[in-house]
Amino acid sequence: MRTIIVVLASLTSAVMAMAEDKPLNCDNAMTTLDINQCAAMQLASAQAELSQYVKASVTHHADDPELVTAIEASQQAWQAYVNAHCDAVYTQWRDGSIRGVMALTCETELTQQRTHTVWETFLTYMDSTPPVLPEPNL
Numbered sequence: 001m002r003t004i005i006v007v008l009a010s011l012t013s014a015v016m017a018m019a020e021d022k023p024l025n026c027d028n029a030m031t032t033l034d035i036n037q038c039a040a041m042q043l044a045s046a047q048a049e050l051s052q053y054v055k056a057s058v059t060h061h062a063d064d065p066e067l068v069t070a071i072e073a074s075q076q077a078w079q080a081y082v083n084a085h086c087d088a089v090y091t092q093w094r095d096g097s098i099r100g101v102m103a104l105t106c107e108t109e110l111t112q113q114r115t116h117t118v119w120e121t122f123l124t125y126m127d128s129t130p131p132v133l134p135e136p137n138l
Contacts, residue, residue, distance in 0.1 A: 046107075
């Protein structure tokens, strides 16, 4: 499934490059290709935000190597879960053109949830001290 998402994103990027004069309007996406491209862009944005929050967590807790190792291990385990779960979503919708966007949306939603969990667990304090980074949107 990961390969399929990469292929979808690559194809969409190629089409976008050919249609540079016509910007993509994700608020009014009508074709499967446009919808998939918009979903891929949303996923890329969510992944970039998650990466920022995980890196900040590791930096913030750099004085505790055991915790840093645990954060990194939890991130790898979470990624394995996302891959398996969203592969199942793709399989559920395998007979329709909606399969790509369903898998991408699955991954985006789980990524946003993970970002919030990382923030809440590793970048906030129990008292009124401001968090290391702002609360991410869900």
